Amino acid sequence: QTAFPQLRTVSLQDTVGRRFRDVRLGLIKTGERNLARPLLSHMGEGDLVHLDRGFYGLEFLREIRRRGAEFLVRIPAHVKLKAVLGTRKHDGDYLAWISARVPLAPGEQSASGWPSTTKVVRILVRVLEYRFRGFERVRLAVSVTDHSIPALDWILQFHERWEAEIGFDEIDFTSIVFGILQ
Numbered sequence: 001q002t003a004f005p006q007l008r009t010v011s012l013q014d015t016v017g018r019r020f021r022d023v024r025l026g027l028i029k030t031g032e033r034n035l036a037r038p039l040l041s042h043m044g045e046g047d048l049v050h051l052d053r054g055f056y057g058l059e060f061l062r063e064i065r066r067r068g069a070e071f072l073v074r075i076p077a078h079v080k081l082k083a084v085l086g087t088r089k090h091d092g093d094y095l096a097w098i099s100a101r102v103p104l105a106p107g108e109q110s111a112s113g114w115p116s117t118t119k120v121v122r123i124l125v126r127v128l129e130y131r132f133r134g135f136e137r138v139r140l141a142v143s144v145t146d147h148s149i150p151a152l153d154w155i156l157q158f159h160e161r162w163e164a165e166i167g168f169d170e171i172d173f174t175s176i177v178f179g180i181l182q
Contacts, residue, residue: 004028010035012042015050015163033060043069050161056141058100061123065143072158075139081127092129093151097122098141128154 008028012021021042024035032054043049045068053074064071075081087095099122110116125141128151132138142154 008032008035010039012036012039013163015160018163018166033057036060037063040064040067043067045069048072048157050158052161058098058121058123059102061098061143062121065123070143072140072142072154074158075127075141077136081139081141083127084124090151092127093147094127095145096125096127096141098125099123126154130155 005028008026008030009023010026010032011023013019014021022039024038026035036055037060040063043064047067047069049064049069049071051071051073053076056073056076056079061071061073081096081098083094083096099120101118102121104110104117104119108119110119123143124145125143126145126147128140128142130138130151140154140158
């Protein structure tokens with residue numbers, strides 16, 4: 001009864017073969033990260049997860065790493081990251097900490113010994129900044145922090161994420177064809 005979307009879809013899809021590993025549906029009010037959490041159960045050693053900026057969040061990224069997978073995520077424009085001293089290899093290629101305060105677990109003591117209800121957790125990431133002519137500046141964070149893989153390779157790898165959009169287009173086309181054939 002409305003012209004506006006009422007359903008949100010989050011999927012885990014292979015970029016090479018466009019095969020869907022899992023799909024989650026929820027009301028449009030449901031956050032993408034909340035819908036995506038169950039998808040993390042499909043991830044493991046050797047997986048590289050491409051994430052757009054809507055999935056940027058320390059706990060979500062930590063969960064990917066706990067499963068042995070790596071991530072490559074676009075950093076939202078409002079997020080400020082400071083380069084770790086002495087790690088800047090080239091302009092726009094450096095190491096930084098993603099950090100946040102999280103509640104202490106029941107019975108957990110703060111590391112400082114001072115009374116506290118929170119602690120700081122963090123992940124070391126490699127940050128890559130670039131701009132294509134005519135487009136806005138993009139910043140990526142990758143959990144693989146060694147510099148043996150060139151920055152350009154990571155940037156090109158991130159753009160493989162658009163294969164998922166092609167996969168969605170194929171579903172839309174299949175749905176339309178299926179509807180006509182009935």
